[in-house]
Amino acid sequence: MTIAIGDRLPEATLVKVTAEGPDRVTTTDYFAGRTIVLFAVPGAFTPTCSAKHLPGFAAKVQAFRDKRVDEIACTAVNDAFVLGAWAKANDVEGVTMLADGNGDFARAIGLSMDGSAYGMGLRSQRYSMLVEDGVVTRLNVEEPGAFKVSSAEHLLDLI
Structure with a gap:
């Protein structure tokens, strides 16, 4: 079942990229008591993800903080x-990278996809969401191959 607005994020462990190295975090702890924008990309260093999705959010950090x-x-x-190298290669600051190496989180929220036809295996669908104290309050899932509703600009317009 795909996660929906009003649902609480399921318990999962992600790996946060930090200057000191990888740090395991649970969704319960990470999202508790805070408002967080979470966006997902099918893969680091892929064309749309590198040219549009990540840079779009990195450019809008202050606009989101203002909201x-x-x-x-x-x-x-x-x-x-890989996520750490991708952030560094794109000179990204203000965006926390959360690795879902085995795709457990993507599967748990029902937003995984099979990229085997492109040699990518299990991946996450492209989406953006606003999470308030662990509860999804906005959710924008892209159609396959599209990039519109998961953009930073679109999510900013909704909040």
Whole structure:
């Protein structure tokens, strides 16, 4: 079942990229008591993700903070080292990278996809959501191959 507005995020463990190295965090602890924008990409270093999705959120960090968002986080079915290298390669600041290396979180929220036809295996669908104290209050899931409703600009317009 796909997560919906009003649902609480399920318990899952993600790996947060930090300057000190990978740090395991649970969704329960990470999202508790805060307002967080979470967006997902099918993969680090992929064309749309690198050219539009990640840079769009990185450019809008202050605009989200002005709307009382505590943190912006990006998740992908990649390991923490790949996500860290991707953020560094794109000179991204103000966006927390949350690795979902095995795709457990993507599956738990019903937003995984099979990218095997492209040699990518299990991946996350492209989406953006606003999460308030662990509860999804906005959710924008893209159609396959599209990039519109999950953009930073679209989510900003909704909050």
